[in-house]
Each structure stands twice: as structure tokens, then as C-alpha cells.
Amino acid sequence: MRRIQIVAGDVTVTATLNDSPTADAIWAALPIEERGATWGDEIYFGIPVFVVQARDAQAIVELGDLGYWEPGHAFCLFFGPTPMSRGNEIRPASPVNVVGKIEGDATVLKKVPSGARVRLTALTD
Numbered sequence: 001m002r003r004i005q006i007v008a009g010d011v012t013v014t015a016t017l018n019d020s021p022t023a024d025a026i027w028a029a030l031p032i033e034e035r036g037a038t039w040g041d042e043i044y045f046g047i048p049v050f051v052v053q054a055r056d057a058q059a060i061v062e063l064g065d066l067g068y069w070e071p072g073h074a075f076c077l078f079f080g081p082t083p084m085s086r087g088n089e090i091r092p093a094s095p096v097n098v099v100g101k102i103e104g105d106a107t108v109l110k111k112v113p114s115g116a117r118v119r120l121t122a123l124t125d
């Protein structure tokens with residue numbers, strides 16, 4: 001199991017990466033630190049990972065999903081509806097490769113302001 005720590009502003013969460021090729025590329029690029037932007041209840045930021053959109057990329061994701069958005073080479077944290085959402089669904093700007101899941105309550109990320117530094121690091125047990 002590949003676990004990561006995500007520190008976004010004053011908020012810290014842990015997450016698990018899945019076994020996808022995109023998650024493999026992200027794991028290999030850690031640690032990553034960038035300034036995040038918000039788009040509704042999503043934090044996203046460019047990362048030094050360049051992979052193509054997966055065949056199973058998802059147009060609608062679940063609360064707490066982590067995604068890779070190929071057009072912007074961006075890592076995305078989903079913790080609620082975005083401006084593209086209809087009703088309570090969580091819809092990225094376009095389909096994303098889902099690469100993992102936040103453990104616990106992802107809605108704590110609502111406290112993170114746009115422009116906050118976000119750091120992704122590998123957790124080793």
C-alpha cells in the first residue's frame with residue numbers, strides 16, 4: 001500500500017495511491033510542492049508528471065478522490081462539488097485519471113485558501 005501525506009496550508013490529510021500507471025508516475029515524482037488553486041471544492045496544481053488520459057478516466061468522481069488532470073498536468077483533490085457539478089455530484093473540468101483516495105474526512109480541505117502551498121510526500125512505515 002502506497003500512502004502519502006498531503007499538507008495544504010494548515011490542513012494535513014493522508015491518502016492512499018492506487019495501482020494505476022498514473023499513480024506509479026506520481027509516486028516516483030514525490031516529494032512534490034506547489035502552490036494550489038481552488039475551483040469550487042477542488043484543489044489543483046501542476047506537477048512534474050506527464051502521462052496520457054487513461055481509458056477509464058472519470059467525468060464524475062467521488063468525495064475524497066485524488067485525480068490527475070492530463071490537460072494541465074495537474075494533481076487534483078476533490079472534496080465537494082465544482083462549478084461544473086450538477087446537483088451534489090463532483091465533476092472535474094474534464095475527465096481525470098483517479099489515482100487514489102483521501103483517508104478520513106476530505107471536507108477538512110474546505111479550510112484551505114486558494115494559493116496555499118501544497119506538499120505531497122511519501123509515507124513509509
